[in-house]
Amino acid sequence: MKMSIKPVVSALGVSKNFGQVKALQDVSLTLGKGECLALVGHNGAGKSTLIKILLGLIPPTRGMVHVMGADVQKRGFKKCRQHIGFLPEQILFQKNMTGRELLLFYAKLKGAPGSQVNDLFRKFELEAAADYRISTYSKGMRQKLGLAQALLGEPEFLILDEPTSGLDPMARQKIYHILGEEKQKGTSILISSHVLTEIDDRVDRAVILNSGRVVGDGTLTGLTQQLAIQSRIVIEATPAACERIKTVFAHELDIQQTTQRHVVIHCEQARKVPILNSIYALGIQFSDIRIIDPTLEEIFGAYMHMDRGGANG
Numbered sequence: 001m002k003m004s005i006k007p008v009v010s011a012l013g014v015s016k017n018f019g020q021v022k023a024l025q026d027v028s029l030t031l032g033k034g035e036c037l038a039l040v041g042h043n044g045a046g047k048s049t050l051i052k053i054l055l056g057l058i059p060p061t062r063g064m065v066h067v068m069g070a071d072v073q074k075r076g077f078k079k080c081r082q083h084i085g086f087l088p089e090q091i092l093f094q095k096n097m098t099g100r101e102l103l104l105f106y107a108k109l110k111g112a113p114g115s116q117v118n119d120l121f122r123k124f125e126l127e128a129a130a131d132y133r134i135s136t137y138s139k140g141m142r143q144k145l146g147l148a149q150a151l152l153g154e155p156e157f158l159i160l161d162e163p164t165s166g167l168d169p170m171a172r173q174k175i176y177h178i179l180g181e182e183k184q185k186g187t188s189i190l191i192s193s194h195v196l197t198e199i200d201d202r203v204d205r206a207v208i209l210n211s212g213r214v215v216g217d218g219t220l221t222g223l224t225q226q227l228a229i230q231s232r233i234v235i236e237a238t239p240a241a242c243e244r245i246k247t248v249f250a251h252e253l254d255i256q257q258t259t260q261r262h263v264v265i266h267c268e269q270a271r272k273v274p275i276l277n278s279i280y281a282l283g284i285q286f287s288d289i290r291i292i293d294p295t296l297e298e299i300f301g302a303y304m305h306m307d308r309g310g311a312n313g
């Protein structure tokens with residue numbers, strides 16, 4: 001028997017107008033089980049509007065949205081919402097409450113067992129602060145508490161709006177480690193972010209929004225290939241070896257000598273391996289060789305450029 005695996009999120013032809021403002025225009029996207037999707041866009045691109053529609057908080061002007069099989073505009077979606085964890089961009093807590101009081105409050109709202117609260121304090125290494133007032137928490141601790149709140153009830157779908165903005169590298173790493181564990185469990189995650197460098201290697205796919213429209217949707221490799229953005233091969237070798245590499249490849253490749261001991265070859269993704277093989281075949285001694293693939297930041301920039309009518313690539 002053929003099994004059909006329904007996406008956790010399916011949005012089809014979604015538009016949203018606020019008066020004259022077209023916040024979203026014909027947006028379609030899907031999110032599969034256990035998939036981590038980045039929603040990327042400048043301020044005002046429509047990310048928050050899309051999130052509000054996915055949560056069933058505002059209706060789309062046009063289009064259909066199903067989350068976990070339920071139409072977000074229908075009554076039945078209320079039950080599904082219990083299985084969604086949401087971390088807003090700016091979560092405001094009642095600062096006089098302790099962390100534990102806050103999580104117990106949310107656990108009751110979500111119908112989650114109180115025992116999860118202790119587990120989450122342990123997971124986020126916040127046990128020692130659990131009974132302190134939130135007013136004494138640092139920004140990183142408040143953000144962890146916000147994410148702990150989102151994880152209450154073991155949601156199947158997590159929506160995180162700028163989950164690590166303003167956090168130090170240690171706190172960011174901790175949060176992404178926990179999100180990795182959630183993904184392993186099969187939780188689907190949508191991360192909205194401008195801080196592209198840090199989500200780069202943590203997402204399966206990215207949807208790029210510009211002025212309310214989807215201008216790119218795919219894996220990082222797929223998005224890169226569509227635009228033919230180039231990778232860089234950086235070779236560190238003796239000045240003589242650098243000279244030899246330049247002589248051999250200059251006629252067919254975009255190659256630059258950046259220092260006496262470094263040459264950089266710019267090439268399409270598909271050519272990386274053949275070029276590396278050719279370099280090895282020269283029998284040249286080199287002290288280091290690195291491949292730098294385009295970052296999500298570069299891909300995003302290229303899509304924005306293209307959407308403004310710039311040249312492809």
Ligand SMILES: Nc1ncnc2c1ncn2[C@@H]1O[C@H](COP(=O)(O)OP(=O)(O)OP(=O)(O)O)[C@@H](O)[C@H]1O
Binds near residue numbers: 022
């Ligand atoms: N309630 C509203 N009434 C009128 N216009 C709105 C409303 N909400 C959003 N907009 C407009 O819709 C557009 C998309 O806004 P949205 O908040 O979804 O963008 P965003 O990508 O989340 O931006 P940011 O990263 O700054 O949060 C913007 O032009 C915004 O001014």
